[in-house]
Amino acid sequence: xxxxxxxxxxxxxxxxxxxxxxxxxxxxxxxxxxxxxxxxxxxxxxxxxxxxxxxxxxxxxxxxxxxxxxxxxxxxxxxxxxxxxxxxxxxxxxxxxxxxxxxxxxxxxxxxxxxxxxxxxxxxxxxxxxxxxx
Amino acid sequence: xxxxxxxxxxxxxxxxxxxxxxxxxxxxxxxxxxxxxxxxxxxxxxxxxxxxxxxxxxxxxxxxxxxxxxxxxxxxxxxxxxxxxxxxxxxxxxxxxxxxxxxxxxxxxxxxxxxxxxxxxxxxxxxxxxxxxxxxxxxxxxxxxxxxxxxxxxxxxxxxxxxxxxxxxxxxxxxxxxxxxxxxxxxxxxxxxxxxxxxxxxxxxxxxxxxxxxxxxxxxxxxxxxxxxxxxxxxxxxxxxxxxxxxxxxxxxxxxxxxxxxxxxxxxxxxxxxxxxxxxxxxxxxxxxxxxxx
Numbered sequence: 001x002x003x004x005x006x007x008x009x010x011x012x013x014x015x016x017x018x019x020x021x022x023x024x025x026x027x028x029x030x031x032x033x034x035x036x037x038x039x040x041x042x043x044x045x046x047x048x049x050x051x052x053x054x055x056x057x058x059x060x061x062x063x064x065x066x067x068x069x070x071x072x073x074x075x076x077x078x079x080x081x082x083x084x085x086x087x088x089x090x091x092x093x094x095x096x097x098x099x100x101x102x103x104x105x106x107x108x109x110x111x112x113x114x115x116x117x118x119x120x121x122x123x124x125x126x127x128x129x130x131x132x133x134x
Numbered sequence: 135x136x137x138x139x140x141x142x143x144x145x146x147x148x149x150x151x152x153x154x155x156x157x158x159x160x161x162x163x164x165x166x167x168x169x170x171x172x173x174x175x176x177x178x179x180x181x182x183x184x185x186x187x188x189x190x191x192x193x194x195x196x197x198x199x200x201x202x203x204x205x206x207x208x209x210x211x212x213x214x215x216x217x218x219x220x221x222x223x224x225x226x227x228x229x230x231x232x233x234x235x236x237x238x239x240x241x242x243x244x245x246x247x248x249x250x251x252x253x254x255x256x257x258x259x260x261x262x263x264x265x266x267x268x269x270x271x272x273x274x275x276x277x278x279x280x281x282x283x284x285x286x287x288x289x290x291x292x293x294x295x296x297x298x299x300x301x302x303x304x305x306x307x308x309x310x311x312x313x314x315x316x317x318x319x320x321x322x323x324x325x326x327x328x329x330x331x332x333x334x335x336x337x338x339x340x341x342x343x344x345x346x347x348x349x350x351x352x353x354x355x356x357x358x359x360x361x362x363x364x365x366x367x368x369x370x371x372x373x374x375x376x377x378x379x380x381x382x383x384x385x386x387x388x389x390x391x392x393x394x395x396x397x398x399x400x401x402x403x404x405x406x407x408x409x410x411x412x413x414x415x416x417x418x419x420x421x422x423x424x425x426x427x428x
Contacts, residue, residue: 010185012283012363014178030346042344043189043352069356071189072344079185083359084283 004056005037005076009063011085016063023054024078026070037076044070048120050088050128051080062088064128066121084121091129096122137409144402148395155391161224162384165377169315172280172374176312179370183363187333190356193349194333203298204357205328210303213243214251214271214293216325218309218372219259220278225376226383228310229258232320232372236308239322251302255289255369278376281369283362289369290362297326309368310375316382318375325364328357 004020024035027049046068053061068082100122107115217236219229236259240250254260254270256278263270272292277285296302305326311319345352 008181008185010182012179012182012286012359012366013175015181028346040344041342042346043193043349044344044346045352045355069186069189069352071185079189081182081185081189081359 003037005035005039005078007053007078007080009051009065009080009082009085011068011082013084016082016085016087017053017061019053019061020056021053021078022056022058023052025052026050026065026080028070033070035070035072035078039072039076039078041074042070042072044072046070046080046082048124050124050131051085052131062128062131064088064091064121064124066124086125086128088128088131091125093126093129096125096129100126137405137412140405141402141409144398144405148398148402151391151395151398155388155395158384158387158391162381162388165381165384168377169374169381172370172377173312176367176370176374179363179366183360183367186356186360186363190353190360191333193353193356194330202328202353202357204294204326204361205330207327208300208303211248212251212302212304213248214253214296214302214305215239215243216253216289216293216305216307217255217259218278218307218368219254219256219262220372220376221257221275222279223258224383225380228318228376228379229256229262231318232308232310233259233262235320235322239306239308253289253293255372278369278373281366281373283366286366286369287362290358290365293326294358294361302326307365307368309372312371312374312378315378318378323364323368325361328361 004022005024006018007021007024008018009016022037026033026035026044027047029045029047033044046065048066051063051065053063055061063080063082064084064086065080065082066084068080068085071079071081073079100119103115103119103122106112107119215236217232219232223229240252243250252263252268252270253272253274254263255274257273257275260270260273260275274285274289293302293305297305304324306322307325308320308322311321313319
């Protein structure tokens with residue numbers, strides 16, 4: 001069995017990451033999932049959540065994924081098709097925090113579902129950025 | 135002196151032509167850098183469109199995709215035409231070309247006895263149609279310069295909703311295809327209904343596949359994404375074309391300004407020379423008159 005799988009993370013606007021990966025963890029609409037090389041072929045809908053990748057050399061990558069699909073091919077090829085995806089290392093923590101504070105303030109004034117979902121996005125971005133640091 | 139007045143006038147004109155030239159050159163250079171950026175975005179968006187197409191293809195073979203509301207074909211009575219124009223002018227024939235294709239599409243559909251709904255992206259198209267007394271159902275402004283996926287989903291959602299509720303039976307997307315920085319071709323694409331044969335020819339997915347949630351639910355989720363990706367593609371192509379058109383228009387404007395300035399300064403030099411000659415003649419004439427007086 002192959003020890004790694006080829007992973008591509010693609011968002012609607014850009015190609016985010018590709019590489020050989022040992023383990024992949026994500027949050028599907030039905031719960032947390034982990035994918036190892038040789039996984040059964042699958043198509044899984046993803047929720048808003050971090051995707052954690054253990055790369056071939058043991059380093060970790062975190063990607064903030066806002067909904068999308070995880071596609072596991074027969075030949076140990078994994079494609080993450082995200083509506084929106086951002087590498088943890090690409091998140092500007094200061095700006096994300098400022099945005100979050102701003103959104104929280106606006107949410108306190110007016111409880112708008114679109115504001116709440118934006119807040120969730122910022123939370124996830126921060127979470128992913130911090131996971132990388134720890 | 136009449137001569138110096140003319141010279142002053144010419145000088146002023148040359149200055150104004152030269153400052154126009156500076157502006158057009160700056161616009162040309164901005165547009166040129168934007169083309170590169172826009173092209174990069176077109177390329178960056180391609181993998182997603184291809185992959186989502188592949189996934190749907192895999193799912194579609196074994197499934198009753200044909201039953202999906204966005205794939206259902208029915209008799210066409212109401213057609214929506216989405217025209218992708220720019221917000222700003224000074225882009226040569228860019229808007230005129232794409233509007234021509236849109237007009238032709240509308241005419242063709244109406245000749246077949248169908249009614250058309252108009253959707254416009256970009257301020258220029260909105261102005262064009264409102265001047266001609268055709269009301270657009272919806273105008274989107276401020277997205278054609280640097281389109282985002284968010285904007286594309288917004289547009290796609292509006293259309294998909296109306297298609298699914300059977301208010302419209304076909305959607306044309308009219309945009310400009312960026313072939314190269316020299317050629318941009320206005321084209322139209324049938325956005326909805328999604329053709330089932332677009333997903334044809336795929337290998338049937340083997341039964342060992344795991345689906346979470348179920349296969350129909352996944353398709354339900356993916357097909358709208360696919361339509362959104364198509365709209366996004368159209369927006370990106372159009373924006374690259376817009377910048378390319380603007381670059382070309384501004385380049386020829388700069389060249390023209392250079393020519394006008396050169397011909398004006400030639401006239402000015404001649405006028406100045408005339409003036410000097412006249413002055414010398416006067417001096418010589420005056421001196422001669424004085425000499426003969428003595």
